Amino acid sequence: MSRYPTLYILRHGETEWNLANRLQGHFDSPLTERGREQASAQNAILKRCGLAGVSALSSPQGRAVVTAEIALAGTGLKAAPDPRLGEIGIGAWAGMLRETLLRQTPAAHDSYDLYEHAPEGEGFAALQKRCQRFLDSLTGPHVLITHGITSRMLRLILLGRTPAALRDMQGGQGVVFRLENGQQERLTLYT
Template sequence: MHKLYFTRHGETVWNVENKICGMTDSPLTKRGRAQARALGQKVKAGGYAIDEILYSPLSRAADTAKAIADATGIPARCEPRLREQCFGKYEGTPRNGEKFRISKTCFADRYDGGESMLQLAQRIYNLLDELRDQPDKTYLLVAHNGIARVVESYFHDMTNEEYALAGIRNCELVEYHFD
């Protein structure tokens, strides 16, 4: 069965401060770097048959991917489509803010200068379609929580509310299967 793995970057400064990162390049914390190294060891010890790591150009994901690649020897390359969604006016604001929570269920909303969920889904779905059409390769995607929601929606039916609430922990490893 053709697999795909996904992980979110390690903990960042703005994760600790409960701020929306989006396209703002918040660096990994000491804990985030340790999480990335630990995930690399888990992948190495777990016998995952991963052919290549694709990662977001934002440093928090790139640094996480490079730590995994260093631990495993798996080749890694930047995939620009994996960058986090631009949340416009919400970047740097509290992640649990009421207005942002409501806006996340409005899929055409561009957040005054940002990127809509529909635009985000288009670029991620296009990438996933390309990876699906490569059944001889298994990829690990290293990206962001916003990307995690889109990937989850690609593989599973979700309501708008489930989509808005979906996410994964820093350096959590999720396995998906292409049908």
């Protein structure tokens, strides 16, 4: 039996900067039309989940707040903001193109490496500590609306995996990850 309650973890819908392949970090970019459709898909998934007794928390960043509003519509839940669900900090690199940063950072082999090399960035070790403290504070089942890297780190901890496995964690917009008793299930409109 897991020491954590049942959690439903959502990544925000696609943003304009996702399309442009820009790092967002603590910066923000509006959802695209597709991003709104992805949040609507999450809404349909959540409505099938039986959310009695469940609370909701969201990153306070705009893209997550808008996703939360759409994904939770008609569920009886309203997400309270929690800064611990914010995306990994990338310092001075927020808003920059991944391609440019990869060319300028020979030590970065891929986009994940950029998060470790970002000047004044948070880094994975600090993100893991933040996510661990957050998860340890939960006292009941929740829907969590967050971001790509933060979602992966939360799920990595919940599954008892090491940070080295971060690259292997499934992502996805428009889906819901249900984590219960140390197991993960990826819910889609078609599951």
